[in-house]
Amino acid sequence: MIRNFCRATLALTLGLALSQISHADPDLPPWSEKAIQEDVDIEALAASGQDPIAVLQPLGERLFSAKFTTLDGAGRPDATGAIVPTKVRRQSHLTFQRLAGLDANACASCHNEPVAGGSGAFTANVFVSEGFTSADFDTIDPQFSNERNTNAIQGAGLIELLAREMTSELRKQRKNVLAKARANGRPEQIALETKGVSFGSLTAYPDGTLEVSELDGIDDDLTLRPFSQKGVFPSLRQFTVNAMNAHHGIQSTERFGSKWTGTDDFDADGHTTEMTPGQISALVAWQATLPAPTRKENLPDIWQQAAQKGEELFGEIDCSSCHIPALPLESLVFYDPGPFDTAGTLRQSDVETPLALDLSTLDWVKSLPRDDQGRVLVPLFGDLKRHKIADAANDTFGNELLAQRFVARDVFITSELWGIGSTAPYGHRGDLTTLNEVILAHGGDATESRKAYSKLAEPDRQSIIAFLRSLEIAK
């Protein structure tokens, strides 16, 4: 409360009164069971010149940990968890159900290891389905849903910024090859690459058409979607809107409001305007500013030495070709809404001015290394690219039956390994208890590295484990 007062005082001294930006419901008694009690006018906030992080982050934190109740509109008796507003075929008599949902009433009830925003145990797995034709599944039969472990969100702001820059760069390359084909009057091909990661090739024709069948690891629209185990969500904002509906039955107006559904109570639970753009922005801001995972400090010498050796071997056996130690980031300004969201998620065109969250003001960002061009080196141990990760010889990761958002069942985005020392169990289903098991589960594009790991002597394999276990989410 004291912290809130300080922030408000700061805002007042900066100009626009906080009361014009951040609001709380005055009619609620202090014992109210309503979890959503505050809102933020993001247009006013963007116009105020105030630091949006200071205003949004605390509200986002409260919302992330809040246990939503029916008083907030939790529950979606007449809607599925689908990303596109979809009515149920038959209503469930259960408000909560761990399969088709509702499967939680707080974000932090799953994202909580080792801290809020972190990963989840196997007990916190979710069953994800597009939710269109079989929305009311009540079985774990994999023909209806994919079982997934909870991802950690730490560092997600930097991940989204990397993805935005990579999307921009790839689209620029697409534009260039189209212009070249038009200018030369003949087909032209380009190998797509950004931040050292290749994404296949495009062939452009003089009439402005584009052949996309040779793309690799990215969607045809060249939007890099870095989030989820699958890599199918472009932004924290879109994911938040999706998740609020799927997991909690809290429907945001930017997708489920009357503009796109003809009703302000799409899920027919008697609650309108369950979550505003301002509240979504608060959740986004909190997630985007979560400190990135770090390395364990004060390790005993034996672990320190093993980790150092393991990191070298990690590179030598080519794990680092996909789990790239660091990607360079040009800009640390996180705009919300972002540049690549589409209708149904608030877009930059939907607001006068997007919020500009300057992540460079955060202490944990200041401590990140920079390259000789001044770019922040984001130590994600990932490439933000999707790969085929199972094959007939090793199908541990091919354990799903359903494609998701056009991505085949055995294709997943490279897991960022930062923080992996804090996020056991492992694998997209969270069913591998040790790092050794998860490494040996790699097939498909990672087969050679897995084989190389297998051939290492036990002490060398242990050193790789030591290295990976040194990557942690700080408590």
Add this chain to the structure above:
Amino acid sequence: MNKLSFTISGAFLAVGMAANSAQADETARSGSLAPVPAFVEEALSAGIDHTYDGAWEFFVGGGTAIFDCNGDRRPDLFVAGGINQAQLFQNVSPTGGALKFTAVDTGLGAKQSGKVLGAYPLDFNNDDILDLVVLRLGENLLLEGQGACKFEVSNRSLGFDGGREWTTAFSAIFEPDLDYPTLAFGNYVDRSKPGAPWGTCHDNFLFRPKAGENNHVTYPDATRLSPGYCTLSILFTDWNRSGEPALRVSNDRHYYRGGEEQLWAVPPGRPPRPYRKADGWQHLKIWGMGIASIDLDVDGFPEYALTSMGDTKLQKLDGESDETVPVYQDIAFDLGVTAHRPYSGEDLKPSTGWHSEFQDVNNDGLWDLFIAKGNVEAMPDFADIDPDNLLLGQWNGKFAEVGDKAGIGTDRRGRGAGLADFNADGLLDLVVVNRAAPVSLFRNLGSGTSEQSKPLGNWLAVDIRQPGKANSRAVGAKISVKTGNRTVVKDIQVGAGHASGQMGFVHFGLGVAERANVRIKWPDGDWSHGYRVFANGHVIIERGVEKARLWYPE
């Protein structure tokens, strides 16, 4: 909750209430919960200074053909002129910017460009370059596209007699086992008959292709569709999901005697025959001016909007009747699309409707209905000021009028029209050919302004081709677009509207869907596999090709 929170909460509530109140007022005024797009008129600044005009014979007609005449995939415009010369305008609009056209020479002589009432594009010679069928007062013309917006009259080479009639309607279909299209022409009053114009409607004509030596096709014989009842719009349509399109004919009761709306069966290789009362066809007399067809409920049986003087009809196959007989119920009143009198101004006399077209102008995934309106000339019993309608589809299945709010309501007398994305920004723009007044060209700004347009819902533009086959543009095909559990379908058709046709990218609004599954039912009835495509782009689907190609405008 601390003191500060209480202090600021009053403002929260006040702001919230004000916002709710403003939203309620807005909804009450527009009647639309669906977002209303803003249109701005840009004809003159776009370089289109053209008027359709003339005496009695040009009280009707006034059509436009929207198609790509130079192979750049952008829609160009051919506009009828009546007593004035028809003109061709090449689209040079910058992507996402203000509309811009350049008048280009068609290669036609002055006589051939005169007395034009309307036009429809199609590829009648299977070279994948769009051709043009030009409807005239006098000889109709089959213009073979040469590329680069040049045309050659091919009446002679095709053995086609363009006739001398007053032609006001056209439709075409590729019949099974025929490599070239069957052409249907709708004619209006036979002015040469005694007693004209009353009760002297001309017969309509059907031309079937005839293969000669070396596969040289000709159209030597016209089959008369008699009686004709002063037709103003025709459409080959698969009304009963049989795979065999019939010809729907909308007729103007003003001149016929004993006439009615018509439906002709056109069985392959056999003479056409009209559906009669014994076939279930019900007598309906309207001032039929323009047909618009869409399958609103995706049951495979299209609905038909029929413009008229007074109320617009919206016909749906009667669910209580045997679906093999053409018994229709009028659902226009239930859905709010009667559009029977002007929605603004003081003039409460009945409206006069002409071109009609279902499209999705706000990209919310719901079909909207545009109707061009305008007094015939000076009919005193009908509204003099009669603005065009823009009826936005709503999630409750009904439609809401937003013509004034969208900025398309004018005091001009609309006739032909078309909606197409001229600047390739994903928002359908609108061209309206007015009688005795300049062509109107509206740019769709979405939720933005003329300085900066802004998107509404997500969208998808689909072009389908059959390379190396007859019927390159797949006339008769059906495009099915699925988002979530929702499917919308649109047919590739040549015909309908009022003397106005278009061919090119077919536009779909996707609402909040980020991707879609597209399937094609090709003209021979074969379904394609599903094409997985992302929103907000142009895709080209060629028959037999595994993956859709994308198109990016410059």
